[in-house]
Amino acid sequence: MLSTDNYTYSILKYRHSQLLDEQLNVGILVYFPETNSFIFKHSSNLKRVKAIYNNVSDKVILHYLKQIDRKLKNLDTQSNLFNNYNVKEKFNEFIHKELIATDASVLQFSKVFNGIRYNETQENVIDFLLVSYFSEYTSPKIIHSTIVDSVSDRFINKLASRFDLEKLEKEKKLFKDYKIKNETGKSYIFDYAWQNGTLNLVKPIDFNLKTSRGIEDKAHKHLGLFIDLQNEAEEQNLRYDLLVSRPKERSFYKDYDHALKLLELPKRLKIIEEEGIDRYSKKAIKALS
Incomplete structure (x- = not known):
């Protein structure tokens, strides 16, 4: 029987210049409703960002990335906070209220996208998204390929x-x-x-x-x-x-x-x-x- 579970995701972008709208992809957050779970992947190597923008502080970016990671790991998916959002319907609101507020930093999440997985594991979905969005700017190691x-x-x-x-x-x-x-x-x-x-x-x-x-x-x-x-x-x-x-x-x-x-x-x-x-x-x- 063909499984067609949905998933929702948003791309985390490094926004170097709000005026020029210069942005690079540095991470991705995926929500799987059927398991009520999040997967957050980001690059641990910011070489690509620094290669383009010499004045970038990778320590500042890594601080934000770790902060997002920590918030998600500490999230109790059974709590009232989680349930009140109805994350499947209000994923964007959840991101900006609980992870990174709009215009709060050089890192910003994109608009929310929806996808369907056909008999594919969550790992396969993540691999596909990383290949699709990160081949230009991040180390290939992020997509688990040698x-x-x-x-x-x-x-x-x-x-x-x-x-x-x-x-x-x-x-x-x-x-x-x-x-x-x-x-x-x-x-x-x-x-x-x-x-x-x-x-x-x-x-x-x-x-x-x-x-x-x-x-x-x-x-x-x-x-x-x-x-x-x-x-x-x-x-x-x-x-x-x-x-x-x-x-x-x-x-x-x-x-x-x-x-x-x-x-x-x-x-x-x-x-x-x-x-x-x-x-x-x-x-x-x-x-x-």
Whole structure:
């Protein structure tokens, strides 16, 4: 029998500038009515935020994150306080009255979203939401996957075996956490960038997901991103190099192949699958020598 339990969630955002409406995702709060439970996930590594905003105090942000975590852990779901809110119907009111008041800090929860899970565990739902909302700004470790790290590490470790990486960075041949802005001024971070006629921006994408819908949604999200950044690629002579990992489950290979076809559509983009990363690294080493 197909289970279609609902869930409700809100994205916790770091709001750097209220005037400019600059925001980055740093956490997510999910409420599962059928078990009357909350799950709160946030990044313990704020490297992405600090890479964009040099004057950010990670200690202040971590203080707020721990405060939210503590309030939720101490919450008695059987108490009158909890029941009076009817959280399923007034999730937004609960968040702003009990966790973070509106406009009270640099951290703010987004509007409330609703979802349906079809025979999926709560863990699968959380993994899907983290992949959907945090692939741009947070460490891949937050989504419990080592593959994204491994494809990126394989590339940079090959370079490190031949070069002094700090020297390459000083010579502006290699860049770490390279930032690029679109026409509206929104920033996106790429793990590395290296010079070879064009400036090649390196981004790992993990398609080793648990659902075909997750693979499809991730492909659509990145397709939109790279179409949006096409003008920047032309004007700044950039190329987007995607280091991608395939699903472990063979049943998802068709979805993976479709995802690659979609990502091949934008101009000035190169896809490097796992088996081609060593060759790609050798080309980079030759270019940087």
